[in-house]
Amino acid sequence: WGGAAATAVASLTLLDLLVNDDLDIITDKFRHRLTKEEMKDRPNLVILGTGWASLCLLRKLYTDRYNVTIVSPRNYFLFTPLLPGTTTGTTESRSIMEPIRKYCRRSDADDVTFIEAECLQVDPVKKTVKCYDNSAVKGEVSEFELPYDQLVMGVGAESATFGIPGVKENACFLKEISDTRSIRDRMIDCFETAGYPGQPDAEIDRLLHFVIVGGGPTGVEFCAELNDFITNDVKKAFPKHLTDRCRVTLVEALPHILTVFDKNIIDHVEKKLQSSPTTKIWTQTAVTGVKEREMIVRDAEKKERSVPYGMLVWATGNAPRPVTQKLIQSIGPEVQNVRRGLVVDEYFRVKGADGIWAIGDCSVTPLAPTAQVASQQGRYLGRLFNDISEDLHQKKQGQMNDQEFTADLKKKPLFKYRHMGTLAYVGDKSAVFQIKDADNKTTTSEGLATFLLWRSAYLSKCLSIRNRVLVAFDWTKASIFGRDVSRG
Ligand code: FAD
Ligand code: NAI
Known part of the structure; x- marks a missing residue:
C-alpha cells in the first residue's frame, strides 16, 4: 500500500509539472541570479494576496529581479476546491493550507518579504498602499504605508450578499x-x-x-x-x-x-x-x-x-472586496466602468492606473472567476515579469519612458487560457x-x-x-x- 501510494503521489506530481508547464521550477535552480549589490534599486514589486493568483505568480517569479513584498491578511495559501469537504471533516483544514513563508525563502540574496496585514487602500497617484494589522495581536505599530513601483492586485473577491438584510x-x-x-x-x-x-x-x-x-x-x-x-x-x-x-x-x-x-x-x-x-x-x-x-x-x-x-x-457568488471597490472609484468611471472588478488590458494592467496589475477574481475578464483561471493568470504574469524585469528596472531609473515600455510590452506573448x-x-x-x-x-x-x-x-x-x-x-x-x- 505504501509503495502504491508513493508511486501515485509521484506520478501525480510529475503529471502536474508537465500539464501545468511547471518544469521551469527545476530549471530556475540553474539560472544566473543577481547578487545583493546588483539587486539594489531594483523595482519594488508589491503583491497583494496569497491566493491562487498571487502564489502562482510568486512561484514563477525571478525574485532577484525585484524587491518583492507580499501583503495579505492570511499567511497561508488555501486550496479552495477542497473547502466544501473540510466543513464535514472529509479533509482536515491543515491539509489544504500551505504556509506562504515556505515560498518566501529563496536564497540569502533574494528573500521575499511577507507582511501579514490587510491592504485598506491603494493610492494610484502617490503609488502607495495603506495597510493595517487586522489580527488579534497588535504591536505599537499596526498601520503602515508601503511604496510600490509595480503593484499586483491578487485580493480575490468576497461573498456577494446583494445588501440583503440580515x-x-x-x-x-x-x-x-x-x-x-x-x-x-x-x-x-x-x-x-x-x-x-x-x-x-x-x-x-x-x-x-x-x-x-x-x-x-x-x-x-x-x-x-x-x-x-x-x-x-x-x-x-x-x-x-x-x-x-x-x-x-x-x-x-x-x-x-x-x-x-x-x-x-x-x-x-x-x-x-x-x-x-x-x-x-x-x-x-x-x-x-x-x-x-x-x-x-x-x-x-x-x-x-x-x-x-x-x-x-x-x-x-462573488463581489469585489472593499480595497478593489475603492481603487475602482479612485481611478474613475471613465475607464473602470464595471462593478464586478478591475478592468484590465490584455497584459493584466489595470486600465487608468500606471504600474498596477490585477489577476484572479478581483479582475474582470471574459473568463469565469475560478482557481483554474487565476492560477494560469498568475503563472503568465510571473513569466511576463521575468521577461520585462530589465524594462521595468530602466523605467524606474528614468531610462525608459511609458511609450517605449508599452511598445516593448506589446512584443511579448499574450495570455492564452487552457481550459482543462x-x-x-x-x-x-x-x-x-x-x-x-x-x-x-x-x-x-x-x-x-x-x-x-x-x-x-x-x-x-x-x-x-x-x-x-x-x-x-x-x-x-x-x-x-x-x-x-x-x-x-
Ligand atoms: P483567492 O484565492 O481568494 O485569494 C485572495 C487572497 O487575497 C487571499 O490570500 C486573501 O487573504 C487576500 N486578501 C483579501 N483581502 C486582502 C486585502 N485587503 N489586502 C491584501 N490581501 C487580501 N475554482 C476552481 O477552478 N475549481 C474549484 O473546484 C473551485 N472550488 C471552489 C470552492 C469554493 C468553496 C470556493 C469559495 C471557490 C472555489 N473555486 C474553484 C473558485 C476559486 O477558489 C477562486 O476562483 C480562486 O480562489 C481565485 O483566486 P484569487 O487568487 O483571485 O483569490
Ligand atoms: P455562482 O455565482 O456560480 O452561483 C451563485 C448562485 O446563487 C447563482 O445560481 C444565483 O442565481 C444564486 N443566487 C443569487 N442570489 C440568490 C438569492 N438571493 N436566493 C437564491 N439564490 C440566489 O457562485 P459560486 O457557486 O459561489 O461560485 C463562484 C465561482 O467559483 C464561480 O465562478 C464558480 O464556477 C467557481 N467555483 C467553481 C467550482 C468548481 O469548478 N467545482 C466550485 C466552486 C466554485
Whole structure:
C-alpha cells in the first residue's frame, strides 16, 4: 500500500509539472541570479494576496529581479476546491493550507518579504498602499504605508450578499478556513441542541433544517458533502428520532442549479441530490431576508413566506472586496466602468492606473472567476515579469519612458487560457465533468469514474507533495473510520 501510494503521489506530481508547464521550477535552480549589490534599486514589486493568483505568480517569479513584498491578511495559501469537504471533516483544514513563508525563502540574496496585514487602500497617484494589522495581536505599530513601483492586485473577491438584510449577521459563508470551522460547529451544535430533553417538535424541526442559498458550484458541492456526512456519519452517531427529522434545502433563484453545466448534467445532479430523502431543491426561489432563526423566501409567484432554519450557508457568488471597490472609484468611471472588478488590458494592467496589475477574481475578464483561471493568470504574469524585469528596472531609473515600455510590452506573448474542463463533486462518490472542444462541442461525464477523475485531478493540483500526501491520507481515513461528529 505504501509503495502504491508513493508511486501515485509521484506520478501525480510529475503529471502536474508537465500539464501545468511547471518544469521551469527545476530549471530556475540553474539560472544566473543577481547578487545583493546588483539587486539594489531594483523595482519594488508589491503583491497583494496569497491566493491562487498571487502564489502562482510568486512561484514563477525571478525574485532577484525585484524587491518583492507580499501583503495579505492570511499567511497561508488555501486550496479552495477542497473547502466544501473540510466543513464535514472529509479533509482536515491543515491539509489544504500551505504556509506562504515556505515560498518566501529563496536564497540569502533574494528573500521575499511577507507582511501579514490587510491592504485598506491603494493610492494610484502617490503609488502607495495603506495597510493595517487586522489580527488579534497588535504591536505599537499596526498601520503602515508601503511604496510600490509595480503593484499586483491578487485580493480575490468576497461573498456577494446583494445588501440583503440580515445575511452578514446571520448566515455562514464558505470562503475561508475559519468558515469551515463555523459551519461544522454550528451544524453539530444544532444536532446536540435538538436532543435537549423537552425540546418542542417545531423547534427540533427548525434546528435540523439546514439551508444552502445559491445553487452554483459552491452551494452544490457543499450540499453534496453535507448529504454524505448526514447519511454516512451523523445517522450512525445520533438518535434515529433526530436524524429522521433532518432536512437539507438548496435554494436557487434561477429555474435550475449549476447553470454553468450542460442540461444533461443539470438534470442528473438535480435528480441525484433530490434522491436523498433529506434533500429538497427549491428553484425559482429567492431569499430576500435572513433573520436569526428564519429566512424570508420569495417564490416564482412572487409570494413571500418565512422559513425557520437551524443553519444557513450563503453561497451566491462573488463581489469585489472593499480595497478593489475603492481603487475602482479612485481611478474613475471613465475607464473602470464595471462593478464586478478591475478592468484590465490584455497584459493584466489595470486600465487608468500606471504600474498596477490585477489577476484572479478581483479582475474582470471574459473568463469565469475560478482557481483554474487565476492560477494560469498568475503563472503568465510571473513569466511576463521575468521577461520585462530589465524594462521595468530602466523605467524606474528614468531610462525608459511609458511609450517605449508599452511598445516593448506589446512584443511579448499574450495570455492564452487552457481550459482543462469543469469538475464538481455531487455526493455519494459521484462527480460531474464537462469540457468544450475548439468547435464548441461539449463532452460530459458523471458517476464513479468521474469521481475518481475529480479526486486525482485535485490531488495533482495540490501545490506541494506534503499536501498531496495529507489529503490522500484524510480521504483514506474518512473512508475507513468515518468522519468525526464532535464539535470544535
Ligand atoms: P483567492 O484565492 O481568494 O485569494 C485572495 C487572497 O487575497 C487571499 O490570500 C486573501 O487573504 C487576500 N486578501 C483579501 N483581502 C486582502 C486585502 N485587503 N489586502 C491584501 N490581501 C487580501 N475554482 C476552481 O477552478 N475549481 C474549484 O473546484 C473551485 N472550488 C471552489 C470552492 C469554493 C468553496 C470556493 C469559495 C471557490 C472555489 N473555486 C474553484 C473558485 C476559486 O477558489 C477562486 O476562483 C480562486 O480562489 C481565485 O483566486 P484569487 O487568487 O483571485 O483569490
Ligand atoms: P455562482 O455565482 O456560480 O452561483 C451563485 C448562485 O446563487 C447563482 O445560481 C444565483 O442565481 C444564486 N443566487 C443569487 N442570489 C440568490 C438569492 N438571493 N436566493 C437564491 N439564490 C440566489 O457562485 P459560486 O457557486 O459561489 O461560485 C463562484 C465561482 O467559483 C464561480 O465562478 C464558480 O464556477 C467557481 N467555483 C467553481 C467550482 C468548481 O469548478 N467545482 C466550485 C466552486 C466554485
